[in-house]
Amino acid sequence: MSVPLLQVNDLKKHFPVNKGLFGKKTEFVYAVDGVSFEIARGETLSLVGESGCGKSTVGRAILRLFDVTSGQVILDGQRIDDAAPATMRQMRRRVQVVFQDPFSSLNPRMRVRDILAEPIRNFGLAKSAIDLETRVTALMDTVRLPREALNRRPHEFSGGQRQRIGIARALAAEPELIVCDEAVSALDVSVKAQIVNLLQDLQREFGLALLFISHDLAIVEHMTHRVAVMYLGKIVEVAPRRQIFAAPRHPYTKALLSAVPLPEPGAQRNPIILGGDVPSPINPPKGCRFHTRCPYVFDRCRTEEPQLRSADGEQWVACHLDELPEG
Amino acid sequence: MALLEVENLQTHFRTPSGINRAVDGVSFHVNEGETLAIVGESGCGKSVTSMSLMRLIPEPPGRIAGSIRFAGKDLLKLSDREMRAIRGNDISMIFQEPMTSLNPVLTVGRQIRETLMIHQGLDKQAAEAHAIEMLTLVGIPEPKRRVREFPHQLSGGMRQRVMIAIALACSPKLLIADEPTTALDVTIQAQILKLMLDLKRRVGAAIILITHDLGVVAEIAERVMVMYAGRKVEEAPVAELFRSPRHPYTQGLLGAVPKLGSSLAGTTTRLAEIPGQVPDLRKPITGCVFAGRCALATDLCRQYAPGLEEKGPRHVAACHYAAKGAVAA
Numbered sequence: 001m002s003v004p005l006l007q008v009n010d011l012k013k014h015f016p017v018n019k020g021l022f023g024k025k026t027e028f029v030y031a032v033d034g035v036s037f038e039i040a041r042g043e044t045l046s047l048v049g050e051s052g053c054g055k056s057t058v059g060r061a062i063l064r065l066f067d068v069t070s071g072q073v074i075l076d077g078q079r080i081d082d083a084a085p086a087t088m089r090q091m092r093r094r095v096q097v098v099f100q101d102p103f104s105s106l107n108p109r110m111r112v113r114d115i116l117a118e119p120i121r122n123f124g125l126a127k128s129a130i131d132l133e134t135r136v137t138a139l140m141d142t143v144r145l146p147r148e149a150l151n152r153r154p155h156e157f158s159g160g161q162r163q164r165i166g167i168a169r170a171l172a173a174e175p176e177l178i179v180c181d182e183a184v185s186a187l188d189v190s191v192k193a194q195i196v197n198l199l200q201d202l203q204r205e206f207g208l209a210l211l212f213i214s215h216d217l218a219i220v221e222h223m224t225h226r227v228a229v230m231y232l233g234k235i236v237e238v239a240p241r242r243q244i245f246a247a248p249r250h251p252y253t254k255a256l257l258s259a260v261p262l263p264e265p266g267a268q269r270n271p272i273i274l275g276g277d278v279p280s281p282i283n284p285p286k287g288c289r290f291h292t293r294c295p296y297v298f299d300r301c302r303t304e305e306p307q308l309r310s311a312d313g314e315q316w317v318a319c320h321l322d323e324l325p326e327g
Numbered sequence: 328m329a330l331l332e333v334e335n336l337q338t339h340f341r342t343p344s345g346i347n348r349a350v351d352g353v354s355f356h357v358n359e360g361e362t363l364a365i366v367g368e369s370g371c372g373k374s375v376t377s378m379s380l381m382r383l384i385p386e387p388p389g390r391i392a393g394s395i396r397f398a399g400k401d402l403l404k405l406s407d408r409e410m411r412a413i414r415g416n417d418i419s420m421i422f423q424e425p426m427t428s429l430n431p432v433l434t435v436g437r438q439i440r441e442t443l444m445i446h447q448g449l450d451k452q453a454a455e456a457h458a459i460e461m462l463t464l465v466g467i468p469e470p471k472r473r474v475r476e477f478p479h480q481l482s483g484g485m486r487q488r489v490m491i492a493i494a495l496a497c498s499p500k501l502l503i504a505d506e507p508t509t510a511l512d513v514t515i516q517a518q519i520l521k522l523m524l525d526l527k528r529r530v531g532a533a534i535i536l537i538t539h540d541l542g543v544v545a546e547i548a549e550r551v552m553v554m555y556a557g558r559k560v561e562e563a564p565v566a567e568l569f570r571s572p573r574h575p576y577t578q579g580l581l582g583a584v585p586k587l588g589s590s591l592a593g594t595t596t597r598l599a600e601i602p603g604q605v606p607d608l609r610k611p612i613t614g615c616v617f618a619g620r621c622a623l624a625t626d627l628c629r630q631y632a633p634g635l636e637e638k639g640p641r642h643v644a645a646c647h648y649a650a651k652g653a654v655a656a
Contacts, residue, residue: 050512051483158604159369188368189539190601193583197598215512218542222585222598246591259517260587261542265565273521274514277482 003077004038005209006062006095006177011035011071013057017282029281031057033233034071036308039177044203044210046220048256049230052278055213058230059179062211063097064088076176093123096170100182102162106154112165113150116140119172139168142205143198160191167198177209184219196223217260221245229253232281232289235308239315249317251294288320296321329356330500330533331380336393338372338379345609349375351557352393357501362527362534364548364565366541366580370605372557373537377503380535381420382410398500416446419494421487423506428490429478435462435489436474439496446497461492466522484515491522498530505537520546541584545569550641553577556606556616559635563642573638573649575621576601615646623648 012035014028032054039045047055061068064080073081080091096119099105106115116136119125126132140147143164154162163183170178180199184192196219203210214220220227221241228238229252237250248254255272274293279285285292291301300320309323310316338350350372357363365373378384379391382402395402397418402410414420419442422428430438439458443449449457455474462470465488478486487507494502507523508516524547527534536548544551544565551568553561553576561574572578582599603620606612615633618624627647635643638650 050514160604189541189580190368190583191604193598194600194602196585197600200597217513218585218587218589221587221590241590245588255514257587259513261516261520261540261546262587263541263545263569263581263584264586265545265569267545271517271521273517277484277515278512 005041005043005076006039006211007072007074008038008058008062009036009072009074011058011061011073012069013054013061013066014069027282030233030284031281032061033284035230035233035235036071037228037235037238039209039211041176041209042203042207043226044212044224046212046214046224046227047230048214048217048220048227050215050256050278052232052281053230054233054281055230056181059097059181059211059213062177063095063179064092093119093173094175095177095179096173096175097179097181098163098166098170098183100185102159102166102186103154105166106162106169108154111151111153112140115154115165115169116150116172119169123173125172125174135172139172142171142202143168158191159187160194163187163191163195164198167195167202171202171206175208177211179211179213181213182215183212185214185216192219199223217257229256232278232284234289234318235316236290236319237315237317238308243315247315249315249322250290250319251296251321252290255295288318330359330361330398331357331535332394332396333376333380334394334396336376336379336391336395338375338384338389338391341388341390342609347609348557348611349608350379351608353554353557353559354393355552355559355562357533357535359500360527360531360533362536362547362549364536364538364544364551365554366538366544366551367554368539368580368605370556370608371554373554374505376554377420377505377535377537380503381414381418412446415442415494415499416497417499418501418503419497419499420503420505421490421494421507423509426478426483426486426510429486431478434475434477435481439474439489439493442493442496457496458492461496462489464495464526465489465492466518467492483511484518487511487515487519488522491519491526495526495530495532499532501535502532503535503537506539507536508543509538509540516543523547541569541581553580556612557608558616558645560617560646561642561644562635563639563644567639567642571639573642573644574617574646575623575649576617577644617646 011032013032014030017027017029035058047058049055062073068081072079075091083091113136116139117132120132120135126135137147145164184195187195212223224241226240227244228235231252237253248257255274258271276293279292287303288301288306291297306318306320308316308318334354336350336353340347340349367373380395384391391403436458439461440454443454443457458474459470462473467473467485467488508519538544548565551565552559555576561577572581579599579601601620606619614629614631618628633645633647635645638644
């Protein structure tokens with residue numbers, strides 16, 4: 001296989017929290033604690049998990065919105081986690097982002113035209129003023145917004161339209177990878193469907209790779225090629241869509257899937273209801289991080305941390321139970 | 328007899344740019360012990376409906392008209408004092424945000440005690456004991472310690488449990504739950520839905536569940552009312568509504584949600600889109616409210632608003648063209 005578009009190796013991001021008088025005693029939030037995965041060109045990888053599992057932090061680390069604690073982020077064979085500002089600038093063009101909240105992620109004082117023109121100017125993509133204008137209008141067509149809207153400001157648009165502007169802004173830089181951080185979560189059902197369809201069309205049209213960060217498993221199943229399930233800063237299972245949804249192996253993945261209410265009245269469902277809450281990422285449990293809520297916990301889970309392993313090279317699971325012979 | 332009967336409810340707000348008809352002529356009822364779900368997207372008026380039932384709409388700029396009969400009394404005719412005796416006692420409410428709907432400077436115990444002392448006239452000791460009982464009921468571990476804690480010491484799921492404990496403390500006849508699980512993670516949502524189902528069986532309260540999540544509706548509702556642009560567009564028993572939705576908006580809504588397991592059945596087709604967006608409620612709408620987004624709309628729809636018509640057993644929809652009688656699925 002050729003070089004993957006994006007490679008993430010043992011990524012860690014620990015945020016310091018100051019405790020005690022004068023902020024002396026420093027503790028760390030282990031937001032992301034050793035995460036590795038790859039994304040191929042044109043592929044959608046979804047990162048799923050509950051609040052605080054570190055999925056957004058992974059997205060932000062890839063965008064290099066902050067420096068990572070350790071580990072590597074490799075874009076197209078080149079490390080970007082420690083790239084010098086000049087190199088990084090060029091690499092930034094290739095990875096763009098669409099955020100969750102279309103109300104706060106657009107500058108209210110800029111016209112749509114300027115919002116879209118900014119990345120084109122910054123990366124020197126337009127050859128002339130006419131080329132710039134052509135590009136900006138083409139972007140509006142791509143995201144199916146009327147061209148007249150170019151002179152308006154963000155507050156004049158509905159949530160769904162703003163999210164289209166956000167997507168157009170990401171596309172303006174002609175990226176190869178777009179990080180969608182809960183990009184459809186804040187939208188209403190009917191508008192959500194419009195944006196999901198748009199993202200899928202764009203992926204096909206431009207051969208984009210997507211890192212789709214979401215907690216909505218039904219949307220993820222609809223969109224994705226592969227899924228990585230995160231829990232407390234670690235990936236507990238990665239697999240192609242079919243395996244995750246047909247035969248999840250990690251107890252957390254199973255619980256997560258079974259907890260989603262189905263839009264079918266009277267559907268036969270036996271949700272695995274997990275007790276308790278997600279532990280704090282400041283003091284993650286020793287051993288397997290899921291052991292405090294796992295219905296199948298045994299002694300080894302409390303002391304030894306399971307590593308991601310795979311039997312078939314496709315479905316990777318971090319669970320001691322998974323090593324035992326079937327049956 | 329119905330526990331709650333709402334007749335032609337109209338909640339309008341005066342705004343600088345005209346009158347916003349947030350709820351415009353909605354009628355429905357809830358029977359004792361029944362769960363009614365009110366479904367719709369942002370701005371359809373579902374939350375304003377629930378706030379109107381509790382008379383929590385500030386007047387002015389709001390104005391509520393119509394009638395809301397609860398156990399024989401018209402709530403809109405009660406004095407503020409009489410209404411206060413009903414809120415939190417006969418009718419109580421759970422809000423979406425457990426983070427902001429609890430008072431951060433009072434202990435959890437004090438907040439549960441408050442309703443008990445005001446409505447049931449319990450003294451402090453008895454109320455405290457009852458508060459601990461309620462926390463046990465909603466599944467909070469170590470309730471004796473938790474009653475003395477403040478909301479910030481609890482997680483989101485725990486806070487929502489506390490909200491439920493407060494709402495159920497006086498054994499209300501009607502519980503209004505406005506998006507009770509929307510802000511929660513799926514595994515916590517599963518815990519809270521199970522809790523609500525268990526409690527309903529034990530306490531026997533009727534529930535009005537306001538939500539946009541069709542999965543949650545299928546899980547716990549018995550009857551569903553679909554709202555669009557301040558009007559009721561369809562109402563049916565839950566199984567009937569999901570099996571044969573009659574209104575094009577309901578059909579669109581159901582088609583726009585991907586189902587878990589769709590990739591296995593090989594049915595990951597394109598999601599159905601409802602083109603366009605919700606009309607501006609500050610302008611009067613002639614004809615059907617959904618006509619602007621409906622693929623089936625004709626001149627008839629644009630001129631005359633359809634009334635709610637019986638389309639099947641206990642199934643009404645407001646559409647000129649919706650099929651009547653039994654429809655093959």
